[in-house]
Amino acid sequence: MTRLRAFFADFPYELNAQTERHYQVVSYLVFKLMGQFVDAEIRSATRRADAVVKTPKYIYVFEFKLDGSTEQALQQIDNGGYLIPYTADSRQLMKVGVNFNAEKRNIGEWKIKNE
Secondary structure: OHHHHHHHHOOOHHHOOOOHHHHHHHHHHHHHHOOOEEEEEEEOOOOEEEEEEEOOOEEEEEEEEEOOOHHHHHHHHHHOOOOHHHOOOOOEEEEEEEEEEOOOOEEEEEEEEEO
């Protein structure tokens, strides 16, 4: 996440749409370019996770907020049951709440919780 924050800090402000979707798309592209398995807008029975990144040992479920809070993002992961489809997988499940700060045009804070 520190590298992603550094990346956003170098992003020209004229190209920043300052929407949650903008940050989601850029994050998706960064993970994809890093060679990570990443999916966006993953549908479950009731809602959609913003992003899911799978590694050999972990499954990270991301929820992004713009001028919200990491707690809201983590709560949405829980309320939406975003982890349930992965509970039969042997990999460790991780919830990642990311809040983007529109004024700073960057990641404001993030929180990672081990499930």
